[in-house]
Amino acid sequence: MTPAARVQAAIEVLDQVRSGKSAEQALTGWGRRSRYAGSKDRAAVRDHVFDALRCRRTYAALGGGETGRGLMLGALRASGEDPDALFGSTPHAPSPLSEQERGAGHKPLEGPEELDMPDWLWPSIIDSLGDQATAYARSLKTRAPVHLRVNLRKVTREAVQAELARDSILTQPHPAADTALQIIEGARRLRQSRAYLDGRVELQDAASQAVVQALPLRDGMRVLDYCAGGGGKALAMAARASVTLFTHDAASQRMRDLPVRAERAGVRFQALQTADLERNGPFDLVLCDVPCSGSGAWRRSPEGKWLLSPSRLRELSAVQSEILAHAAELVTEEGVLAYATCSVLSQENSAQIGEFLVQNRQWRAVFSRAWMVPDGSDGFFSAHLTRI
Numbered sequence: 001m002t003p004a005a006r007v008q009a010a011i012e013v014l015d016q017v018r019s020g021k022s023a024e025q026a027l028t029g030w031g032r033r034s035r036y037a038g039s040k041d042r043a044a045v046r047d048h049v050f051d052a053l054r055c056r057r058t059y060a061a062l063g064g065g066e067t068g069r070g071l072m073l074g075a076l077r078a079s080g081e082d083p084d085a086l087f088g089s090t091p092h093a094p095s096p097l098s099e100q101e102r103g104a105g106h107k108p109l110e111g112p113e114e115l116d117m118p119d120w121l122w123p124s125i126i127d128s129l130g131d132q133a134t135a136y137a138r139s140l141k142t143r144a145p146v147h148l149r150v151n152l153r154k155v156t157r158e159a160v161q162a163e164l165a166r167d168s169i170l171t172q173p174h175p176a177a178d179t180a181l182q183i184i185e186g187a188r189r190l191r192q193s194r195a196y197l198d199g200r201v202e203l204q205d206a207a208s209q210a211v212v213q214a215l216p217l218r219d220g221m222r223v224l225d226y227c228a229g230g231g232g233k234a235l236a237m238a239a240r241a242s243v244t245l246f247t248h249d250a251a252s253q254r255m256r257d258l259p260v261r262a263e264r265a266g267v268r269f270q271a272l273q274t275a276d277l278e279r280n281g282p283f284d285l286v287l288c289d290v291p292c293s294g295s296g297a298w299r300r301s302p303e304g305k306w307l308l309s310p311s312r313l314r315e316l317s318a319v320q321s322e323i324l325a326h327a328a329e330l331v332t333e334e335g336v337l338a339y340a341t342c343s344v345l346s347q348e349n350s351a352q353i354g355e356f357l358v359q360n361r362q363w364r365a366v367f368s369r370a371w372m373v374p375d376g377s378d379g380f381f382s383a384h385l386t387r388i
């Protein structure tokens, strides 16, 4: 495909996203209809689409609208390219620009438009992050790095780096966690590499690993991952200590990939239904990696930035406090209740913990930390609570 044909494909996908499809669905549909597209074409179209979703407001301002054409026109103008050299250039290119399109567009306004943030949310971001708010918003305009978690039970970080390098996958240690590597070249080869296939490395953001590294895990503990989802943190916990691992998720189908991933990593676990939690408790450590806005991970999932609404945020806060209240009942007298979000909003982080401590005077926070997107990982928050 020519560069212009890739832009036309991105325009079509972005129009479908605008009419309600998720980016993944729209890209999969385009991929199925476009058998002629090679792997490089698919990657390029995907990059165009996700870049446009990360920078939706600035591209729409520069391109004169939120249609696929408006966004890609804005993208070209943002990178200083002449759109007329591409629109109408080849048979599969986007059709030539109209006079109206040529004259449309404005320089993004300073503030949330220029920072690609929803207007309604920007004050909460400033409240939460203070003078780091702008750096956070700017980081979200860029692509997320690819991080690996090294399974230290199977291999050292240095040894697996050397092995990956032989498969032309170049990495460097990430400072957030002693298990973390950042891929600097060859990420697309990872899934075929021996180190990945036999569970010595897993894909996991460095801050997500740091959340697990901070947990007071010890051999012999009974540990419950209350919101296990795909099991990223459950597997990371099992790799740090010989624990008896239990997993749970309100939507148990979210754990469907966990058995295969656990087998690759050589981890045993028992999945529990909600009704079975009490009977199997109490647990020495209960991790609640709660559903949240995902605002720490919007580089990776930029649609989330535009889909979040005040009412959705209120719903999420309510679910988070319900989870904390229920999970607290499952912790042993001396045990630890750990809370984590991939959010940067204090409403979901410190305020949520503060509210729990006001309602539950017998608990106190013994640890609390935030990881920031400008430091090169997803944004995360975690707190550990114990009974007084």
Ligand SMILES: C[S@@+](CC[C@H](N)C(=O)[O-])C[C@H]1O[C@@H](n2cnc3c(N)ncnc32)[C@H](O)[C@@H]1O
Pocket (backbone or CB within 6 Å): 226, 227, 228, 229, 230, 231, 232, 233, 234, 248, 249, 250, 251, 254, 289, 290, 291, 292, 319, 323
């Ligand atoms: C942030 S994700 C968990 C990610 C996972 N821990 C990991 O590291 O891969 C949050 C999970 O919480 C689950 N969830 C939502 N509401 C819940 C509830 N009331 N109780 C337990 N889990 C819930 C969701 O289905 C989702 O899988």
